Amino acid sequence: MTKLGSKASLRRAGHLLATASVAAAALAFANAASAQTLTIESWRNDDADVWNTKIIPAFNKKHPDIKVQFKADPPTEYNAALNARLAGGTAGDIITCRPFDTSLDMFKKGNLTSVNDVKGIENFSDVAKSAWSTDDGKTTFCMPMASVIHGFVYNKEIFDELKLTPPKTLAEFHAVLDKIKADGKYTPLAMGTADQWEAATMGFQNIGVNYWKGEEGRKALIDGKQKFTDPAYVDVFKELATWAPYMGDGYKAQKYPDTQNLFTLGRAAIYPAGSWDVPIFRKQADFEFDAFAPPVAKAGDKCYISDHTDIAIGINAKSKNAEAAKTFLSWVASPEFAEIYANELPGFFPLLNAKVEVKDPVAAKFVGWRGTCESSIRNSYQILARGTPSLENELWNVSAQVMNGSMKPEEAAKKVEDGLASWYAPHKK
């Protein structure tokens, strides 16, 4: 009897527990519904700390009723994992957007909503929005967050030692490189071609904007009014070919981390950079470093910079918390967010048309060029990368070959143009 009784009480306890847990779950659900929990999908797992300790608390000061959860996948798995979750209907409310086709693809498949009506979108220029807009520019589907800027970082101590001043024109640039080479103690230019992308990204796109006049040339390429075989583009390859003697022994097998090490160990004087290198150098280099903008042809020429749109944030079309998500996006479009983001992650620069104070002096210098030079994005990203062969991948290949001396500048230009003409109608003529 006691045995039976204990069984019955056990069962009763079980029932109670079940009821309690159901009630708790229901309560939690109700809570969640009233407090509106937003989940952010992202590939920036490196930034999780910054989001959890700085960005989300700052947002909650203004909007305490909206809970935000930052959920990141490793960069290489992000696209695949996100697509699987979108297909299964379990993706988060807010989706971090990569630039151009991968996000455009999601919009076309109906996974992202338009953000044209979200407050704050008016704070961004057309260039800033171009990476997350339809080809006709009418619909924007992600709120731009940050861009990365190209330029050259140099070792100030070596420059002082050799009595050099940062070059402004191409002639000065070569004079500086020649002097460092003549001195013989340091590698003049820290760069390798083993990964191929450095040659295109820190080489071709970095200095190229001055040759094709930024947006003017980029749009002309898309319209088919300019071709890669035009002098502006061939000249960029010609300039790149002259870099080889300055790049040190074995640059053909030198990878990107090797290049970073070469510079931070103080063995190289000039480093063709992306602004994302700044926080790494800040941590690793024990000497002073500074930056100069891509050199122009003649003194007084208008200068251009590659201010490449890199990261944005959009709303999952199936999100049940669309209103809260819009509130969050509006906040992302505010100077307050921009200020936090720019200073917690120096090297990723806010895209909005408002003055944001960047505290890191070198990062501030990069972003300061926006005031004196005209911004453009990499010409191989919008529209021109979506066919086969992909323009971006082609540029990696030929830029590396030009720097390796295994391809002539004219051949490189022709190969890229032929590749583009094989699938892109405006270049077929």
Add this chain to the structure above:
Amino acid sequence: MTDLTASSVQRADAIPARSRFPVHIAVFLAPALAIYTLFSIYPLIDTIRLSLYAGDETGARSFVGLKNFDTLLNDPNWSGQFWNALTNNLIFFAIHMVVQNGIGLGLAMLLSLPRLTGSSVYRTLIFLPTMLSVVIIGFIWQLILNPLWGIAPSLLKAVGLGSLFGPWLGQESTALLTVSLISVWQFVGIPMMLIYAALLNIPDDLLDAATVDGAGPFSVFWFVRLPLILPTLGVVSILTFVANFNAFDLIYAIKGALAGPNFSTDILGTFFYRTFFGFQLQVGSPTMGAAVATAMLIIILIGVLIYLFGVQRRLQRHSF
């Protein structure tokens, strides 16, 4: 009573009848067969099916027959890369056949010398890299060969051969050879072990008889040992062939998916990866990727068939 006998007779009949169909074999095979079908046969057939479709930008797929293969072989943007990858793959295989299996055979012969001391130590050391992750192998060798901080340039300089050093992994002319040799270094233990085991299987009587008949060590190797281990060499070759034509990881670890410089290290595996998953801004195409995978399957199948009908059937196994 009669009923009872009848049923017992029936039962006695039934037992041998049931044992005629070996149910237990089917039962034991079923799990393996089910798993194999689910994870190997079904995906294989589905891949072949997928290679006959094409997708549009909204994600919808439609049947296009052999069009993907037509693109692969006749569109200059695809065929150039395909033939380049296939050629590189053949070179990759040839280097493995000559160097890896040659050295493997030599090492096995040395290990089987009766007077060699510490052979088990050598055996273990040579086999060790085989068990390491390919990512580690790639990382180690990139460090060794690094022109800036690698040990190879300083070692060569120390013996006065510094001028011979080059950025081998970064030059079109040497990259594929270098990557192949790294792979050879890693996997030489496998042919060595297989051949070594075969050599140990040869009875001493045969070797003694040959020696008594006046054969020198070279003749013993050439006329007695080699013919006896030929079936093993055949197995080693076919294993090398299949592994090389499925290779991907080492090249990806060292040179990335673009297999540079200028696709000089591109093999079918990296070509497939770029096509299926896409790379950087190039959006992946599962259907075109399936076509490349099917082409790889056909190439491997042809190779294996040539081996089976051209080589395997002529080999004679010796039983002692």
